[in-house]
Amino acid sequence: MAKDTTTSVNRKSDIISAAIEVFAExxxxxxxxxxxxxxxxxxxxxxxxxFPTKEVLLLTALEVSWARIIESFHQVVQSAxxxxxxxxxxxxxxxxxxxxxxxxxxxxxxxxxxxxSIREAMQGGxxxxxxIVLDAFRQADIxxxxxxxxxxxxxxxxxxxxxxxxxxxxxET
Amino acid sequence: MAKDTTTSVNRKSDIISAAIEVFAExxxxxxxxxxxxxxxxxxxxxxxxxFPTKEVLLLTALEVSWARIIESFHQVVQSAxxxxxxxxxxxxxxxxxxxxxxxxxxxxxxxxxxxxSIREAMQGGxxxxxxIVLDAFRQADIxxxxxxxxxxxxxxxxxxxxxxxxxxxxxET
DNA sequence: CAATGAAGTAATTGATCAATCACTAACTTA
DNA sequence: TAAGTTAGTGATTGATCAATTACTTCATTG
Numbered sequence: 413m414a415k416d417t418t419t420s421v422n423r424k425s426d427i428i429s430a431a432i433e434v435f436a437e438x439x440x441x442x443x444x445x446x447x448x449x450x451x452x453x454x455x456x457x458x459x460x461x462x463f464p465t466k467e468v469l470l471l472t473a474l475e476v477s478w479a480r481i482i483e484s485f486h487q488v489v490q491s492a493x494x495x496x497x498x499x500x501x502x503x504x505x506x507x508x509x510x511x512x513x514x515x516x517x518x519x520x521x522x523x524x525x526x527x528x529s530i531r532e533a534m535q536g537g538x539x540x541x542x543x544i545v546l547d548a549f550r551q552a553d554i555x556x557x558x559x560x561x562x563x564x565x566x567x568x569x570x571x572x573x574x575x576x577x578x579x580x581x582x583x584e585t
Numbered sequence: 586m587a588k589d590t591t592t593s594v595n596r597k598s599d600i601i602s603a604a605i606e607v608f609a610e611x612x613x614x615x616x617x618x619x620x621x622x623x624x625x626x627x628x629x630x631x632x633x634x635x636f637p638t639k640e641v642l643l644l645t646a647l648e649v650s651w652a653r654i655i656e657s658f659h660q661v662v663q664s665a666x667x668x669x670x671x672x673x674x675x676x677x678x679x680x681x682x683x684x685x686x687x688x689x690x691x692x693x694x695x696x697x698x699x700x701x702s703i704r705e706a707m708q709g710g711x712x713x714x715x716x717i718v719l720d721a722f723r724q725a726d727i728x729x730x731x732x733x734x735x736x737x738x739x740x741x742x743x744x745x746x747x748x749x750x751x752x753x754x755x756x757e758t
Numbered sequence: 759c760a761a762t763g764a765a766g767t768a769a770t771t772g773a774t775c776a777a778t779c780a781c782t783a784a785c786t787t788a
Numbered sequence: 789t790a791a792g793t794t795a796g797t798g799a800t801t802g803a804t805c806a807a808t809t810a811c812t813t814c815a816t817t818g
Binding site for chain 3: 637
Binding site for chain 1: 617693698715735736752757
């Protein structure tokens, strides 16, 4: 059978992509499942064939966004030379911020969502990213790797805010 | 006339305080005006005698939270010696995070709210805090004041996240 | 071709919520 | 004391939304 280009290969990933966009643009609580469905070009009830609740959809979207950062950092750490390590990690993160801005905006929202499953996903994501960076800094014999890791993450979070509220001077040096 | 301790001196500030708590705990969009009213010990409709909309209430709460940080930083800058400046600013911010955690959580939420008035309040708050710190660093002849200001703000934002998602290792060095 | 199942939707529901309305009770002042 | 003002509430409303139900359409297969 020839591939039908009018039909998506994977409806579930369509819904996740739509949810990332709509949740990021409108806010998780204010966004409606009808808006997600419209973006994914399906009917609103069909979302619930793939996700039992709106919250599980958010959780899945969050996991996708963390996986992208973690995978990207793993690749940098594998291939970068020790003296380019931090620079290349910064470049990788800036690329994610440019190409997957909505995933970062979603993570920012999730920082203040109190639901247990969301909190766990955020803790897990931050913990893993921190560990990857810290291990890489140690491997590269960078001095004071804990502080350098903290400052790397801190700059990243300020960069997020600078993008989110459109205030570039926050990152000026 | 003797002060009636069963009656609040200022209902409006009661409502703002209640809103900061409820919005921070539950999330602005998910929190209801009825919950704010309950916390402020008034009826739900009475909120709308003081604030035309829920959004204006959020805006007012945000302005209160920024004013607290700005005032505190102004005091530190006025009284601190140049070599204690950054340390004292950090102490001041940590005290705010301890005593007025909810105001910081509210600001974190507002970072991803797109409404124009909220966005403006966030830009204005960040701009003013950055300017206070930058001016103080320059006055104290701190080297590379722009970068030091950026790193000061960055550490603050990571500290916010560390508190919000309860992951203290994010700030370990 | 009848039966099965996959893919999808229209219509509905029950709950929730911001905002309004209509009202009362207690003060204040001329 | 009558008239007006301030402080406040109960009841309602119109809109919105997550989730469910009951259905349709179409392709496959025995």
